[in-house]
Amino acid sequence: MSPIAPALRELGAQLAELTARFGRPVDAAALGICDRTGLLPLDPPGLHSPNRACRLFCAADGWMAVNLARDEDCDLIPAWLGCDPGTDPWAMIAAHAGGQTRAALVDGAVLLGLPAAAVGEIMRDSPQAPLIRLGAGGTARGPALRVVDLSALWAGPMCGAILAASGASVSKVESVRRPDPTRISSPEFFRRLNGAKADLGLDLADPDGQARLRDLILDADVLITSARPRALVSLGLDLAQVFAANPGFVWVAVTGYGWTGEAARRVAFGDDAAAAGGVVEWTPNGEPRFLGDALADPVTGLAAAVGALQGLSDGGGVLVDVSLAGSAAGAASVSGLRRAA
Structure with missing residues (x-):
């Protein structure tokens, strides 16, 4: 059983009720998209995440997680720690991170775009996502929801898969220059997340591709994204302009730490974000x-x-x-995992 099963059950019950209103009731667990067991090599969890990309380590004043999921993340370690370059980023972290505070390490990670977090730094009572009113609403909709899924990896595409299973017409839009990495790294999981969606590749660095994307969004009921605000602005997706042109649609913005304020600058993946939200087990000697x-x-x-x-x-x-x-922090609270770091 998942350690966050109570949170998943709570959200799943709400999902079944809401999807029934808009089409077919959906059991997300039955779609095979709630975990990746058997679909890629995974080790038992411990100080390392099962995919081995993220590790927990002790800073001067407590525990942290850093995720080296991308090649460029490894290249950032010397600048992050203020040390000479080496061949093993984990050895550099072990040698130099213990003398720095968690706050200093988080601040440095934000500046560099490195996914790192203090364990348990985010607290929330519920995994429910805040809804921010930005448009007038009330736009008439057709018989089937129209969804543009511009997201990648897991959480955003999972949202799109659920909407597709409920009967929505979902178009997965990918950059032809930077396609969804899951397409290559885990093709079966990619199929589960995206197989019921229409595929559309666009050159999002080209004005014509950006114009095509905006046309799709202005005709949609739901947009799903998984990039930080500044990346979407570079595609010509200005929040105020989009809602002015399509006042009744819903923009689902999946981010690491939230859409607004300084948190919008932070990068996160599933394992370091879980640690930030307190989804960890503590050993008797106080190690996560x-x-x-x-x-x-x-x-x-x-x-x-x-x-x-x-x-x-x-x-x-x-x-x-x-x-x-934030979702992880809410799941930690609902699932009885909340503890001060």
């Missing part, structure tokens, strides 16, 4: 351990889908501000 594979992702995917459907029920015109770390 991972509890599973990227546990922030499935709870965020469910929260995103619930938020999207709740926003539509309320008439649209809302941004669903769903974050990996």
Whole structure:
């Protein structure tokens, strides 16, 4: 059983009720998208995440997680720690991170775009995503929801898969220059998340591709994204302009730490975000351990889908501000895992 099962059950019950209003009731667990067991090599969780990309380590004043999921993350370690370059980033972390505070390490990670977090730094009572009113709402909709899924990896595509299973018409839009990494790294999981969606590749660095994307969004009921605000602005997706042109739609913004304020600058993946939200087990001697594979992702995917459907029920015109770390923190509270770091 998942260590965050109580949170998943709570969101799943809401999801079944909401999807029944808009089409077919959906059991997300039955779709095979709530975990990746058997679909890629995974080790038992411990100080390392099951995929081995994220590790827990002790800073001067407490525990942290850093995720070296991308090649460029490894290259950032010397600048992050202020040390000479080496061949093993984990050895550099072991040698130099213990003399720095968690706050200093988080601040440095934010500046560099490195996914790192203090264990348990985010607290929330519920995994529910905040809904931010940005449009007038009330736009008439067709017989089937039209969804543009511009997201990648797990949580955002999971939201799109749930909406597709409920009967929505979902178009997965990928950059032809930077396609969804899951397509290559885990093709069967990619199929489960995206197989019921229409595929559309666009050159999002080209003005014509950006114009095509905006046309799709202006005709949609729901947009799902998983990039930070500044990246979407570079695609010509200005929040105020989009809601002015399509006042009744719902924008599901999946981010690491939230859409607004300084938190919007932070990068996160499922394992470091789970640690930030306190989804860890503590040993008798006070050391944290991972509890599973990227546990922030499935709870965020469910929260995103619930938020999207709740926003539509309320008439649209809302941004669903769903974050990996916030969803994990809510799941930790609901599942009885909350503890001060």
